[in-house]
Amino acid sequence: MNSPRPLGQPLDRVDGPLKVTGQARYAAEFHQPGMLYGSVISSTIARGRVRTLDTHPAESLPGVRLVLTHLNRPPIAGYDEPYEDADAADGSPFRPLYNDRVLYSGQPLALVVADSEELARYAGSLIRIDYEQGEHQTDLSLVLAEAHEAPAELPPARGDAESALRNAPVRLEPQYETAAEHHNPMEMHASTVFYQVDGSLVVHDKTQGVQNCQRYLEEVFDLKGQVRVLSPYVGGAFGSGLRPQYQLPLAVMAALKLKHSVRVVLSRQQMFTFGYRPRTLQRLALGASAEGRLEAITHHAIGQTSRFEDFTEHEVEWSGMLYRCDNVQLGYRLAPLDVYTPLDMRAPGATIGVYALECAMDELAHAAGVDPLELRLRNYSDLNGNTGKPYSSKALRECYAQGAARFGWTDRAAAPRSLRDGQELIGMGMATGVWEAMVMPASAKACLEENGRLVVSSATADMGTGTYTVMTQIAADAMGLPMEQVEFRLGDSNLSQAPLSGGSATVSSVGSAVLKACELLQQRILDAAQQSPASPFTGLGLEQVGFDGGELFVRSNPQTRASLGQVVQVAGHLEAEASFEAGEARDDWSTSTHSAVFVEVRVDEALGTIRVSRVVSAVAAGKVVNPKTAANQIMGGVVWGIGQALHEETLIDHNLGRYMNHNLSEYHIPVNADIPDMEVFFVEEQDDVVNPLGSKGVGEIGIVGVAAAVANAIFNATGTRVRDLPITLDKLL
Template identity: 55%
Template sequence: MTDLIPELRTPSAPEGTGRVKSGMHVSRVDGIAKVTGAARYAAEHEAPALAYGVVVSGTVAKGRIKNIDAGAAEAVPGVIAVITHENRTVKMRGNDLAYKDMTAPAGSPFRPLYSDRIFYSGQPVALVVAETFEAARYAAALVKLSYEVEEHDTDMLASLDRAYEPRKMKAGFVPPSSKGDADTAYEAAPVKIESQFYHGAEHHNPMEMFASTVVLGEDGHLTVYDKNQSSQNCRWYVSHVFGLSKDKLTVRNPYVGGAFGSGLRPQYQLPLAVMAALQLKRSVRVVLTRQQMFSFGHRPETWQQVKLAANPDGQLQAIVHNAVHETSRLEDYVEVVVNWSGQMYACDNIKLGYKLVGQDRYSPIDMRAPGAAHGVHALEVAMDEMAHALKMDPLAFRLKNYAEVNPLDGKPYSTKELRQCYQKGAERFGWQDRPLEPRSMRDGEELVGWGMATGMWDALVMVARVSAVLHADGRLVVSSAASDIGTGTYTVMSMIAAEAMGLSLEKVSFQLGDSTLPMAPIEGGSSHVATVGSGVAGACEKLQKALLKMAQAMPDSIFKKLQLRQVEFNDGRIHLRGEPAKGVGLAEVLAHAGKDRVEEKFLMTPQMLKQRKYTRAVHSAVFCEVRVNEKLGIVRVTRVVNAVAAGRIISAKTAESQIIGGVVWGISQALHEETYTDHRLGRFMNHNFSEYHVAVNADIHDIQVIFADEDDRVVSKQLGAKGVGEIGLVGVSAAVANAIFHATGKRLRSTPMSPDKLLLGDQEVPVRKPPQFE
C-alpha cells in the first residue's frame, strides 16, 4: 500500500518530530512540501505532448448562440482545435441524472458546450486548444460570437414578489419548521423589534485557480489531476457524463490550494478538459483565469427579515425569521439560512420561512458556513438590537434565553459547552468593563465599540473507509480518498494514527487525494475529522487486535489470554500496560507470523440510531473590538476573541489556524466582500482582485482563539471530536456589526459594512415589502 501511488509523494513529518498526542501543537506534515514547491497542484502535473486549453466566455446573460466565427483563432500557429457545441464529436449523455454530482441540488445541472443555449453571462462557449498556453490564450481572444439575445433578470431585490418555496429539496436539506403562534405572540409582546437585512453575492476566490490536467495513457486510461474537494465525486461525474467505466478513469487531488466550498461540485473546466482529451486523443490542461473564477457558483445574494418579541425582563416571546435568496433557472440551490433561529435560543413561539428567486445566473454553491454565514448574522444582530431596546447587556440577554435543549423539537444536545465559551471568551476579552450605552468609549479621533455574537454549526459525521498498513520496518501507511483543502487533513490523520499505534509522527504517512483509494466523503461541512479520523482510529484498533493475536501465538508469549486494554503499543513494540520492559518488537511479531506487513480495513458508519436522539452542533462565542473614524467611515477591527466548543481538539495548531482563518474571513465578509452586478448586462462587474475587496494584512490585528473543554462521543464515538472548519466564521460579521453599533449608535443591516454605508447610517438598508410566508 505504501507504493500504491508513488507520484503523490505522500508527506510524512520531518525526522525528530517524535511521539504525538491529541491536542498537541504539531506543524503540518505537508508544510515542507508546500513551501519548497515539491507539492504539485492540478496545473503542475506534466505529460508528454501536453496541449493547453483556454476557455472562451460568453458575453450575454440569456439567449442563443447564432454564429461562431473561429477562423482567425484557427489560423494562429500552434492552434490544434476550437471546440464548440457545433463541432464537439465526443458523446455526452443527454439526461440530467448523468450530470448530477454527489452534491447537486434539485433541477437540471449546467452542461458546458452542450447546446446553443445561453443561461448566464460568462458561460463557456468555446474551448481553444493549442500546443502552447500562450497560443491558446491569444487565439481565444480572436473567437467571435453573435447571439440572439433574450430579456434577462438578475435583480433579486426587485423580484421578491416572485419568491417561491423550493420545489424539490437537495438531499440532506432540512426545510425550516415552526412551533407555537409566533405572529400572535409578537403582536402581544410589550417589547419588539423588526429588521430587514441584505447581503450581496460573494465569491470564494481561493488562491489556486480551478484547473484540470488530463493525462491520456497509452492504454486509453485517463488520469485527471483536478482541483476539487472530492476525487471520487469528480470521477463519478466524469464517468457518467462521458460514459466511461471507473477502471478507465482516475481522478487525483493530492494538494488543493484552497476551495472553501467552490470545489464541492466539479467545475466546468473539468468536463472541457476531458472532452478535449478524448476528442483530440492527447493529454490536455485547462486552467481558468482569475476573471473566470467569477463565472460559476458563489454565495447567494440574500434578503432577510427578523422579528423578535420579549418581555421587559428579557425573556423571548417570539422569533420570526424569513429569508429569500437567488438561485439559477436550472437548479433550486438551497441553504439552511433560517433554521438556526429555531435552535439557538429558548422560545415557545418560532416561525421560520424560506424562499428562492430564480435568476439568470449560474447556480450558487456552498461557501464556508453556507446559510449560517447570513442567517446567524441576521439573528445575532437582531438579538443585539433587542438587548439594546431592553437596556440589557447583550451577553446577559443571551444567557437569559440560553437553550438547554433544542427549542423546536426538545431534543438534548449531544454536548453543548456554550456557557463555557461565553465565560472564557468574556473573561479573556474583558467584557465586564463594557459600558452599556453606545458612543461611550473613544480613543483620540476614533470611537471604540465592543460587540459579541453567538455562533453555531452542525456537527456532521458521514461514512468512510480507511486502510492501515504496518510494515515490518515500522512504517505505517494509512489511506483514504479524503481531501486536504488546506485544513490540515494530512496532519491530523497522521496524528491520530501515530497516537493509536504508539509511533513517532515521522513513521506515519497518510495517503489521500486519489479516487482509487478507500471511499471517503466530500471534504465539506466540517466533517472530515469526525468521519475519516474516526475511520483511521478504527483501522488502527483493528491493527492492534491483529498484532496482539500474532503476539499471543508466539512461543511462551506473555500476552496469552490478555485483552487489548491490557497492552500498549509504543516505539514499535507491544508491551504490558504500564510495563514497557515486558514486551516484544512488532518486527519480531511479524517475522514470527511470516509477514512483512499487516493490513486492516475499517468502515466508519455513524451511530444513526443514537445520533437521531440528539441535536449535534458546535458552538462559539465571538467578542470583537472595533475602532471607527466616523468622519471617514473607516472601521478597524482591532481585537477578536473567539471561544469555540468543538469536542476534543486533535491537532491544536491546525484547529487554531482554522478558527483564525474563519475570523479573517468573517471580518472580510463584514467590511469588504461583495460581487456587484450591472443588471443591464446581467454580469458581475468586479471580477478581479483589484475591485473585489478581501481583507489583507493591514485589516487584521489581534485574534485570540480559545477551545472549551468538550468530549462528544455521540458525534464521534472513537475520538470525541467535531469539526472546526465553519464555526470560526459563524458569528464574526455579526459581532463586528454589533461593535460598530456600540461605537457609533448606528445600526447597519447589510453587508459589507463599507464606509459609504457607515456615513449613510440606516438609509443604506434596502427595505423591501416582504413576500408572503405561510
C-alpha cells in the same frame, strides 16, 4: 515510561516542508511531454442564444489543435440523463457546451486547445460570436414577488408566533441584506487530463472530493472503471471544490476527442463564472418580555438561485435552535435569476442566517435595555428547539464567560457613542456562533510495512486545513508510534471511500475511520505475535495489551514487549480496512459546535472609516486533535468574517448581467493592515456521543457570528445601525 502521545498536541504540519520548498504539486503542475493546453471562451451576454461561432481565425493558427464548441463536441452519454454529483442542487445541472443556449454571463461557449497556453488564449481572442440576445434579470430585489418555496426541509412552526408577536412588550422587525461573495482561493480551478494508451484517463483536478469527480466523469462520459482522479494538494477551496467545475468536463472532452493529454486552467476572472455565496434578503421579527426573554421568533429569507437549479442551504434553522423560545415560524424562498447556481461557501447558510439573528438579538438587547451577553444567557437553551433533543455537549456558557473575561466585556459602555479616543469612536460587540457537528460514512486502510512503518490512507482531501497532519496524529496515537514513522495518504480516488471534504466533518468522519482501521490492525498484530506457542502474548486479548513507542506490550507486565517491526518481519505485511458511520447512539441527541465572538472596533468620526482593533473567539468543539492547526482554521474564519462585514461584495452591472469586480484588485478582501492581533482559544468540552474521537470539527465555526459581532460593535461605537453587508463608510455616513 510511556512516550508522549500526539493526539491533542499542537504539532507542525507534516506537509509544511513540501509546501514551503515548492515540492507539493497542484492540479496545474503535473506535466507530460507534448501535452496540450486549453483556454475557455466565455459568453458576454447573460441570456440568449448563439447564432454563429466564427472559429476559423483561431483554427487557422499553426499550433491550434482544436476549437471545441457545442457543434463539434464528442457525444456525451450523461448529458441527456441525470448523473450523480454529491453536492448538486435540485434541478437540471449545468452542462458545458450542451447546446446554443446562453444561461448566464461568463458561460463557457468554446474551448481552444493548442500547443501552449499562451497560444490558446491568443487564439481564443480571435473567435467571434454572434448572439440572439434575450431579456435578462440579475437583480434579486426586483423579483421578490416571483420567489418560490425552497426545496428545503424546514422545521415545522411551533406555537403561535404571530399572536405572541402582537402581544410582546418588546417587539422589533428588522430586515437584513447580505451580498454575493465569491470563494477566490489562491489556486485557480484546473484539470490536467493524462490520456492513456488504453483510452483510460488519469486526472489531476482541484477538488474537495476525488471520488465525486471520478463518479461524475464515469457517468457523464460512460467511462466506468476507466478514470482515476488525483488531488494530493489543494490551494484553498472553501467549498468551491465540492462540485466538479466546468473546466473538468471540458478538459476531458478535448482529451477524448484528440486522444491526447490536455490541461485547462481557469483565469482569475473565470473564477467568478461558477458558484458563489448567494445574495439574500432576510426579515426577522423578535418579540420579548420587558426583561428580554424571547416570546416569539419569525425568520424569513429569500435567496437568489439560477433558473436551472434551486440552491438551498440551512439559512433560517439556526433561529429555531439557538435560543429558548416557544413560538417560532421559519420561511425560506428562492428567486431564480439569469445567473449561475450558488454554491456552498464556508459555513453555508449559517454565515448568513446567524448574522441576521445575532444582529437582531443585539437590537433586542438595546431595545430592552439588557446587556447583549446577559440577553443571550437569559435565553440560553440546553435543547435544540427544532428537534426537542438535548445537546450531546454544549459548553457555550463557558465560551461566553471565558471569552468575556479575556476580552474585557465589562468595560463596554451600554450607551452608543460613549467611548472615544481622540477622533475615533470605540465600540464593542459580540455574537454567538453555531454549526452542526456532522458525521458522514467513511473508510480508511492501515498498513504496517515490513520496515515497521505505518501507512494509513483514505480518499479524502486537504485544502490547507491540516488533514495530513491530524490523520497522522490519530494513527500515530492509536498505534503508539512516533509521528515520523507514520504516513497518511489522501487525494486518490483509488483509495478507501471518503465523503466530500467539507462541512467540518472530515476529522469526525475520516478520522473515526482511521481510528477504527488502526484498532483492527492492532488485532492483526496481536494475532501475528501469538503465532509462536512460546509467545508471551499467547492467550491475551486486545484489552490486555498496549501499543507504545513502536512496541506491543503486556499491560500487566509492561517489561514484556515486542517490536512491531519484529512482528511484521516474521508475519509479513499486515493491513486492515475499516468503515465508519454514525451509529444509533447519535439519534437521541443534537450535535453542534458553538462559539462566542467578541469584537472591538474604532470608527473615525469625521471620515467614517472602520477599523477592527481586537477580536476574541472562544470555541467549544469537543476534543481538538491539533490545537495549532485548529486555531489556524478559526483565525482564517475570523479574517473572512471581518471581510464579510466590511469588505467583500461581488458587484454586478444589472444592465449587462455581468460582474464588474471579477478580479482581486477590485474584489475587496482584508489585507494584513485590516486584521488586528486576535485571540483564539478552545473551551474544554467532553463529548462521548458525537464520534469515537469526541471531535466536532472547526473549519466552519470560525466564521459564524463574526460579521454580526463586527456590526454590533459598529452600532455600539456610532449609534448607527447598518443592516446591509458589507458595512462600507458610505452606508455608515
